[in-house]
Amino acid sequence: MNERVRILRKELNLTLEKFGGKLGVKKNTMSAIETGRNNLTEQMIKSICREFNVNEKWLREGVGETFNTVTENERYAINVGKLQRTDNESLMRWVNAIAEADPDSLKEIEIFLKKILGIEN
Numbered sequence: 001m002n003e004r005v006r007i008l009r010k011e012l013n014l015t016l017e018k019f020g021g022k023l024g025v026k027k028n029t030m031s032a033i034e035t036g037r038n039n040l041t042e043q044m045i046k047s048i049c050r051e052f053n054v055n056e057k058w059l060r061e062g063v064g065e066t067f068n069t070v071t072e073n074e075r076y077a078i079n080v081g082k083l084q085r086t087d088n089e090s091l092m093r094w095v096n097a098i099a100e101a102d103p104d105s106l107k108e109i110e111i112f113l114k115k116i117l118g119i120e121n
Contacts, residue, residue: 004059005048006034008066012052023047053078 009019009030020030023044032038040048049056058064070078083095098109113119 001040001045001060002033002036004062005030005040008048008052008054008059009034011066022051 009016012019014022015027016030016034017027020027023030024047025044029038033040033044045056045059048054049059053068053070055064055066055068058066083091086092098106101109
């Protein structure tokens with residue numbers, strides 16, 4: 001299981017620090033998990049699956065797909081939940097601005113975000 005955590009982190013292109021930060025633990029804790037010095041707790045398994053939408057059976061046993069498939073509505077709900085748990089003031093200002101924007105401005109914002117994020121239509 002520890003090796004699958006490393007595989008997952010690398011697939012997500014996250015450093016030990018960023019991966020651990022999303023789970024509320026420090027870089028050295030993640031390093032100890034990945035190298036097998038520490039085992040995953042039940043709480044950590046649940047946190048990894050919830051935060052990164054990971055298939056728990058894959059994480060525990062290496063069976064199935066790495067990630068759970070979700071509908072666009074489920075993806076939206078997951079992301080709204082993440083936004084509700086943030087204390088990032090800049091992100092909150094952006095979300096409020098987008099939610100309160102008129103339709104024409106939303107189209108411009110979408111074009112801009114797709115461009116800077118490298119997302120194709």
